[in-house]
Amino acid sequence: MTVDLSDYGASGDLLSNSDELGRIIRVDRGECDVISEKGTVRAISDSNRSQGEVAPVTGDWVKLIMNPEVGTVIDEILPRKNKLSRRDPSDERVEQVLVSNVDLVIIVHGIDRPLPPGRIERLLTLAWDSQSEVIVVLTKVEERDELLEETIRTIEAIAPEVSIVAVDSANTSDPGLVKIKDMVKPGCTAALIGESGAGKSSLVNALLGGEIVETGEVRSGDKRGRHTTVTREILLCPDGGLLVDTPGLRSIGIWDAQESLKKVFADLEERSKDCRFSDCIHESEPDCAVIEDVLLGVLDERRLVRYRSLLKELSDQQKKTTKRKNK
Ligand SMILES: Nc1nc2c(ncn2[C@@H]2O[C@H](COP(=O)(O)OP(=O)(O)O)[C@@H](O)[C@H]2O)c(=O)[nH]1
Ligand SMILES: [Mg+2]
Ligand SMILES: [Zn+2]
Structure with a gap:
């Protein structure tokens, strides 16, 4: 199998790196799934060389080398175009990069719960700080009602310029889905963020056209989704766009985001x-x-x-x- 890495967002200068080039599509306990021209390979990151300053994250373009003793190794992380990060929930002095090389950040919120302005302010600060395009998707929208209008007003009061798309991911012919598909162009990397149970994985499945990632039933009572999504993974849409589903963000500590805070x-x-x-x-x-x-x-x-x-x-x-x- 040969993979065309431009499907994964590689542009001209990256592609000239040719055979040893790959993109991390998933990080799992220090090991990475890397898509290369030869298909998906499992690579370990050589902590002495590549992880010293920068730990590999989903979205990174990397150079791979073959080490006869340990297998495929990430030799170098290529400079990131941008990154979506937050403050590490377990160590407030550390930046946690969620995804790198992102073109579009999709903030997902389910209208089955209220949207506190403070929450959308934080999410927008984090999202805009990545220098990517940002949209807000409201899920679980079966019809236009007062709750939807109110949520839209909350967002518009803070970010009048941001596009808001309402969807019912359970409905395959939902017009909102078509709009989002149009925005996630071939080779474009879109990262979904939002709290657990917001409907990120359901939206990803709707865009992929199948039950590809696991979704969680919302527990009755506390309205919290189970944490079904545990890793950040890049998934290729049938029409060419790339989606990164992420586990729910319980804490949204902002990191070094002066400029985007001013914008919010x-x-x-x-x-x-x-x-x-x-x-x-x-x-x-x-x-x-x-x-x-x-x-x-x-x-x-x-x-x-x-x-x-x-x-x-x-x-x-x-x-x-x-x-x-x-x-
Ligand atoms: N009716 C309806 N249910 C949805 C929609 N989006 C998500 N759900 C349900 O909400 C729950 C949580 O969704 P999930 O995609 O796992 O949320 P995640 O934690 O953000 O990935 C699941 O039971 C989904 O079936 C939607 O647009 N419409
Ligand atoms: Mg999920
Ligand atoms: Zn003053």
């Missing part, structure tokens, strides 16, 4: 130009235009509180990582 809070950023101090943190400074807006009732105070706490999260993270680097 663009209204506050704009308003802060009128604050007396250019480094105003809108807490108790005199002549603060943002606090003025809160007092006038033009700005929801809770949004300001969330903004402050995300800013603090980023500055805490920076302090901790600097300390760590200096050790």
Whole structure:
């Protein structure tokens, strides 16, 4: 079997690397499934050489070498075009890259539960920080109703420019599915993020046209999906797009995302130009235009509180990582 790596998103300069080139489609306890011209191979990552600084993640383009003793080894991780990352839930000083070389991030939310603004703000910050295109997909939409309209209003109030697509993944002829298929062009890598039970795997199956990945029944009562998706894996759609299903994100700690945070809070950023101090943190400074807006009732105070706490999260993270680097 020969695989055309351009199906997996390889462009001109990557393809000139030819025979030893591959893309990681799945990482599983230190071992990687890598798609190469010869098909899928199991490769280990040579921790001394390639993992020293950067651990391999799903989406990476790599150079493979054959080691007679241990088999196929990842010799080098090629520079990443971009990455989707969060703060490591188990060590707040560490960045956890979820997927690399992403073209589109699909934020998935099921409208069977409410969408707190703070949650979509975090998800958007994380998604935009990857420098990819971002869309929001609302799942479990059987008909247009008040709940759907309300969820759309919440998102539009924060990100008026982001595309929102409503789908019922259980319905194979759903018009929303056609729209999403159109956006995931051949060779384009789309990563799905969202909480467990949001409907990511069902959407992936609907786009792939079959029961390829496992989905979970939502437990009645707490409305939480079981954690059926355990790895991040690249899957090739019949029409050519690439999908990365991910396990549900329970914690969405943002990592080094100053610019995208400004974008998510663009209204506050704009308003802060009128604050007396250019480094105003809108807490108790005199002549603060943002606090003025809160007092006038033009700005929801809770949004300001969330903004402050995300800013603090980023500055805490920076302090901790600097300390760590200096050790
Ligand atoms: N009716 C309907 N059910 C859905 C839809 N999307 C997901 N579900 C159901 O919601 C549950 C969780 O879905 P799953 O795809 O596993 O969520 P994940 O954890 O985000 O991957 C499963 O029982 C699905 O059958 C949808 O669009 N419509
Ligand atoms: Mg899943
Ligand atoms: Zn201010």
